[in-house]
Amino acid sequence: MPFPVSENVAAMRGSSTLIAAQMANEMRARGIDVIDLSVGEPDFDTPQFIKDFAIEGLAKGFTRYTATAGLAEFRTSVSDFYKARFGADISVSEIAASCGGKQALFNASAAILNRDDDVLIPKPYWVTFPEIATFCGANSVFIETEETEFILTADQVAAAFTPRTKLLIINSPSNPSGRVVPPAEMRKIVEVCAARNVYVLTDECYLFFAYSPAEPFSLATLEPELRKYVCVAGSFSKTYAMTGWRIGYTIADPAWTSAMVKLQSHSATHPTSFVQYACAKALGDVEQTIDAVNAMTSEYERRRNWFVPALNEIRGFSCPMPEGAFYAFVDVREMLDERVNSSAAVADLLLSEAHIVVTDGAGFGADGFLRFSYATSMENLERAVAAMKAMFGTKVRL
Numbered sequence: 001m002p003f004p005v006s007e008n009v010a011a012m013r014g015s016s017t018l019i020a021a022q023m024a025n026e027m028r029a030r031g032i033d034v035i036d037l038s039v040g041e042p043d044f045d046t047p048q049f050i051k052d053f054a055i056e057g058l059a060k061g062f063t064r065y066t067a068t069a070g071l072a073e074f075r076t077s078v079s080d081f082y083k084a085r086f087g088a089d090i091s092v093s094e095i096a097a098s099c100g101g102k103q104a105l106f107n108a109s110a111a112i113l114n115r116d117d118d119v120l121i122p123k124p125y126w127v128t129f130p131e132i133a134t135f136c137g138a139n140s141v142f143i144e145t146e147e148t149e150f151i152l153t154a155d156q157v158a159a160a161f162t163p164r165t166k167l168l169i170i171n172s173p174s175n176p177s178g179r180v181v182p183p184a185e186m187r188k189i190v191e192v193c194a195a196r197n198v199y200v201l202t203d204e205c206y207l208f209f210a211y212s213p214a215e216p217f218s219l220a221t222l223e224p225e226l227r228k229y230v231c232v233a234g235s236f237s238k239t240y241a242m243t244g245w246r247i248g249y250t251i252a253d254p255a256w257t258s259a260m261v262k263l264q265s266h267s268a269t270h271p272t273s274f275v276q277y278a279c280a281k282a283l284g285d286v287e288q289t290i291d292a293v294n295a296m297t298s299e300y301e302r303r304r305n306w307f308v309p310a311l312n313e314i315r316g317f318s319c320p321m322p323e324g325a326f327y328a329f330v331d332v333r334e335m336l337d338e339r340v341n342s343s344a345a346v347a348d349l350l351l352s353e354a355h356i357v358v359t360d361g362a363g364f365g366a367d368g369f370l371r372f373s374y375a376t377s378m379e380n381l382e383r384a385v386a387a388m389k390a391m392f393g394t395k396v397r398l
């Protein structure tokens, strides 16, 4: 008899981004020199001073359970950091620690969604958003944004409301598109939602990776009347190159926060105590932390400035300049023909002929696109571009 997987889990799809990473690993294990442009994590190591704080935390005995919402030091540091960096007034009762941004998103969704609620999700979306909605028994209602080059607008949100809309999930800077919604439009989006009693879950995991003239902008900076409709899902994973540490947080109205804490008390309980300590200390050292983040951001920006124009020189590739994150989302529809008739087929071709691993856009709700991560060395980016130019040719300049 097959294992009786629950209906909720059976209804979820596996992660297409993890499938690409797995493929790269398998090829590497076979001794193939793979250029992996599918990675969704920084290629930097965690800054040394944060590692040192974790060791200090262990030495000080931060090895036991903490409160479910996190150490008081952690919550206070998040609040102080948002004050110092963004001028936001956030009370500790609005903050809860979680095991990464993913758990923050899961807690926030599960604490608000009921069966048959509608969740608005702009395309292209991060793969996990619709799967969380599915797990909660809610329906994903997708918003098309190609018309505005994948930059969500308040009008698009307003046109997508249904009588059952409970939540909008947004992600700016976006994975996979790298696009950034301007702050004024973000505010408008929350305003149209609030007017309909619709809540907004904002995944700010790439918050600091916004390249000039775009600036890091958090919905945590909205005034309390609007902010009560918002839950910020924050993460240390990308910002501080701490993907393996599993730490993030939510910022939401105390009632939403209490519901999330109640849920978390029956699941992970809380993120690792000495990791919370390390993050509290790191955020407390605002200057050193911001310097470390800025150094990584500058390097991503340098790579983007070279990589995206280079991709646009390849015949059949088209990609607007992404303002943030570390992804280029390339439209390859122009190069499709009878033989290579989907973006998945282009990804397969890149893999088999050039040993380049990229992620097919179909998993993000955007068939015809490929996601290239530039969280890798310039050398890898240069090798990949040279190989792709050799494969597909370059555009003819008029």
Ligand SMILES: Cc1ncc(COP(=O)(O)O)c(C=O)c1O
Residues within 6 Å of the ligand: 040, 099, 100, 101, 102, 103, 126, 171, 174, 175, 203, 205, 234, 235, 236, 237, 238, 243, 247, 248
């Ligand atoms: C948009 C987005 N949100 C959340 C996450 C998950 O982050 P964390 O490692 O903090 O769970 C990722 C990771 O790839 C992501 O791309």
